[in-house]
Amino acid sequence: MNQELFQISCSQVIDQALQENGIGTLSEKTIHSVLKHYYSPDTACHEQKVKNFVADILIENHIIEIQTRQFHKLRRKLEVYLPEYEVTIVYPVAHTKWLSWVNEETGEVSKPRKSPKTGVAYQIFPELYQIKDYLKDPNLHLNIISMDVEEYRLLNGWSKDKKKGSTRNDGIPVALFDEMVIVTKDDYNKLLPANLPKQFTTKDYKKAAGVPQRIATTALNILYHMNTIDRVGKQGNSFLYEVI
Incomplete structure (x- = not known):
């Protein structure tokens, strides 16, 4: 994790975008662009053709793909890339979010309000x-x-205040909070909350990770698949798991 490089990347991308467009007309790719500069300051490595696809970053034999959601769109790329290249998928999480509303007609931007929700690494499981x-x-x-x-x-939603059903115009990174690197199967242990009991159910994981039931269920499905945890019995109708 390199805070200085992250701030430099933010400044390069955001300052240029604001000079050209201004808030309200930015593309939806600011986070994507910042992360490309963060992981490869050398822009010659960006948007490189590999086989029949275009990789976000290609550094020698290493491909980096930045994907905020819809990992299923990476399947065809992975099928082609993985036999010959090291591939890193970068998944951005909004840890703390400040929300501002943009009036398309006047260009007025509201004062930012902090979201009560905190983003966590466990959000990646439905994508995985x-x-x-x-x-x-x-x-x-x-x-x-x-x-x-x-x-x-953008204040362009269908509700009276135009907020419900509104369009996300852009997300602008302002600070780097954490970076979790998973290189080997053993690294999936990092996605186990520290306060899990020795034997645990989906409900225990949900509580320890602070995530919804659907994410907890998917998390244990993936961790079991990766041989990070094992099923050691049942508690009522629920499987009991234990870290291997």
């Missing part, structure tokens, strides 16, 4: 489920990067 068949490939790695983000949304 979409590429489950590739997770055991030794050439596939993950970087879960947690950032503080200013999010701008």
Whole structure:
């Protein structure tokens, strides 16, 4: 984790975007652009053609793909890349978020308000489920990067205050909070909350990780698949798990 490089990357991308467009007309790719500069300050490595695809970053034999959601779209790339390249998927998480509303007609931007929700690394599990068949490939790695983000949304929703159903205009990174690197199967232990009991159920994982039931269920599915945990019995209708 390199705070200085992250701030330099933010300044380069955001300052240029604001000079060209201004808030309210930014593209939806600011986080993506900042992370490309963070992981490869050399722009010659950006957007490189590999086989029949374009990789976000190519550094020698290492491909880096930045993906905020919809990991299923990476399946075809992984099928082609993994036999010949090291591949790292970078997954950004908004740790702390400040939300501002943009009036498209006037260009007015509201004062930012802090979201009560805190983003966590465990959010990646539903995405990992979409590429489950590739997770055991030794050439596939993950970087879960947690950032503080200013999010701008357009006041163009269907509700009376135009907020429900509104469009996310951009997310602007302002600080780097944490970076979790998963290189080997053993590193999946990092996705186990520290306060889990020795034997635990999905409900225990949900409570320890502070995530919804659906994420907890998917998390244990993936961790079991990766041989990070094992099923050692049942508690009522629930499986009991233990760290291997």
